[in-house]
Amino acid sequence: MYYIFHGEDEFSRAEQIKKLRAKMGDAQFAELNTTRFDGRKVTLGELQHACDAIPFLLDKRLVIVEGMLARLDPRRAKGEEVEGDSGEEANPALAKELIAYLCRLPAATRLIFVESKTLAKNNPILKHAAGDQNAIVREFTAPTARALPKWIQGRVQAQKGAIEPAAVAELAACVGSDLRLLDNEIEKLLTYRAGQTIRVEDVRALVASARESDIFALVDAIGRRETSHALNLLHAQLEQRAAPEYLLTMITRQFRLLLQLRDLAARGQTLAAAREQLKLHPFVAEKTWRQTLNFTIPQLEAICRQLLDTDIAIKTGRSEPTVALDVLVVDLTR
Numbered sequence: 268m269y270y271i272f273h274g275e276d277e278f279s280r281a282e283q284i285k286k287l288r289a290k291m292g293d294a295q296f297a298e299l300n301t302t303r304f305d306g307r308k309v310t311l312g313e314l315q316h317a318c319d320a321i322p323f324l325l326d327k328r329l330v331i332v333e334g335m336l337a338r339l340d341p342r343r344a345k346g347e348e349v350e351g352d353s354g355e356e357a358n359p360a361l362a363k364e365l366i367a368y369l370c371r372l373p374a375a376t377r378l379i380f381v382e383s384k385t386l387a388k389n390n391p392i393l394k395h396a397a398g399d400q401n402a403i404v405r406e407f408t409a410p411t412a413r414a415l416p417k418w419i420q421g422r423v424q425a426q427k428g429a430i431e432p433a434a435v436a437e438l439a440a441c442v443g444s445d446l447r448l449l450d451n452e453i454e455k456l457l458t459y460r461a462g463q464t465i466r467v468e469d470v471r472a473l474v475a476s477a478r479e480s481d482i483f484a485l486v487d488a489i490g491r492r493e494t495s496h497a498l499n500l501l502h503a504q505l506e507q508r509a510a511p512e513y514l515l516t517m518i519t520r521q522f523r524l525l526l527q528l529r530d531l532a533a534r535g536q537t538l539a540a541a542r543e544q545l546k547l548h549p550f551v552a553e554k555t556w557r558q559t560l561n562f563t564i565p566q567l568e569a570i571c572r573q574l575l576d577t578d579i580a581i582k583t584g585r586s587e588p589t590v591a592l593d594v595l596v597v598d599l600t601r
Contacts (some may be wrong), residue, residue: 268372268376268377268378268379268401268403269369269372269377269378269379269401269402269403270287270377270379270380270403270405271336271380271382271392271396271402271403271404272284272337272379272380272381272382272403272405273380273381273382273383273384273385273386273393273404273405273406274382274384274408275383275384275386275407275408275409276407276408276409276446277383277407277447278447278450279407279446280381280407282308283405283407284331284381287329287377287379288301288329290327291325291327291329293407296323296324296325297325297329299323299324300323300324300325300327300328300329301329301330302317302320302328302329302330302331302571303332303333303345304317304330304331304332304333304335305332305333305584306332306333306334306335306336306337306338306381307334307335307337307338307584309332309335311364311365311368314330314332314335314368317330318330318372318373318378319373321375322375326375327376327377328375328376328377329376329377330376330378330379331381332377332378332379333382333383334381334383334584335336335380335387336380336382336390336392337382337384337386338358338361338378339358339362339365339390339391339392340386340387340390341387341389341391346576347403356430359391362391362392363391365392366391366392366395367580369392369395369399369401372401374588379390383582383583385406398456398572401531409444409446410444410446412444414440415439415444416432416436416439417426418446419438419439419449419453420435422449422450422453423453423457423465426454426457426466428451428453428457428460428462428465429455429463429464429465430464430465431465431466431467433434433466433467434465434466434467434470436468437470437471437474438456438474440546441470441474442474443520445516447510447512447513448510448516451510451513452473453476454549455473455474456469456470456473456474459473469556481500481504482517482521483521483554483558484502485500485501486521486522486525486557486558487561488500488600489596489599489600490558490562491561491563492601493600494597494600494601497599497600498558498593498596498597501514501592501596505516505589510588511581511588511589511591512581512588514592515574515577515578515588515591515595518574519556519571519574519578521555522547522567522570522571522574523571524547524555525555525559525562526564526567526568526571527541527545528552528555528556528559529559529562530564531544531545532556532559535562535566537554538553538556541556570599573595573598574595577591577592577594577595
């Protein structure tokens with residue numbers, strides 16, 4: 268049996284893989300029977316060797332390969348740039364050999380192809396899987412802004428909790444579409460309420476103010492070019508088990524707001540008018556408005572480009588997340 272999990276929703280993909288691992292049995296033996304590959308570098312021989320291995324003390328083994336099918340995407344052979352692409356053209360011979368092997372994949376092996384982007388519809392492995400009863404294909408797409416409240420509601424209910432509609436809207440507005448961050452905040456709110464319904468006041472108290480204050484402090488340090496202080500604030504967040512991807516998301520969000528407000532201020536807008544136009548929480552708007560004084564518009568534009576480069580480097584595996592954040596903070600505070 269093999270699976271193709273593709274699409275931008277990393278959180279849901281990871282959860283699905285976690286469920287498949289749980290079905291293998293004892294976690295300790297499951298880890299011994301799990302092999303992971305960087306699909307941009309793995310050879311077909313290495314992949315076959317791992318898949319053909321006999322499971323140890325379990326009846327199944329799991330092989331996870333990330334990014335291999337993107338190498339076979341025909342759109343790359345036509346010169347189209349793909350984010351994170353190594354520049355290697357599509358390989359029809361490799362695709363043919365891989366299809367031939369998938370037809371004789373051992374019954375004891377569960378092979379999972381993981382792709383961070385949606386594959387082209389004419390990807391040869393995707394097309395083959397459509398007619399193969401031993402294949403399961405699932406595209407993971409993040410919920411739209413309209414569907415996000417329903418996702419939050421469902422997530423809370425799945426954990427045996429309850430949440431007010433106003434609290435759902437507030438949480439969606441505060442966090443946005445980062446599902447991993449949303450899940451962390453939902454868990455924190457459920458723990459805080461201890462079986463009671465989550466209220467909008469809870470979201471404002473636990474999610475908005477505390478999180479924004481931490482990020483504001485970090486961005487303030489960056490604006491004042493205080494390298495050591497900014498790094499200390501960054502690592503304080505990491506020590507509190509904040510995910511590097513979450514921190515990058517929040518830093519990016521803050522600098523995007525800074526650029527928007529700086530631009531509106533340059534056009535003669537007042538704080539009240541800018542807050543209304545951008546639909547910002549009063550706390551966020553006031554703090555961000557003050558921070559705009561630390562940056563010029565060209566500086567903010569350059570920072571946003573650097574944040575994008577860092578995000579791509581992390582998502583494509585070119586940089587380790589924590590190291591990438593350290594380098595980012597040092598560069599921004601020079």
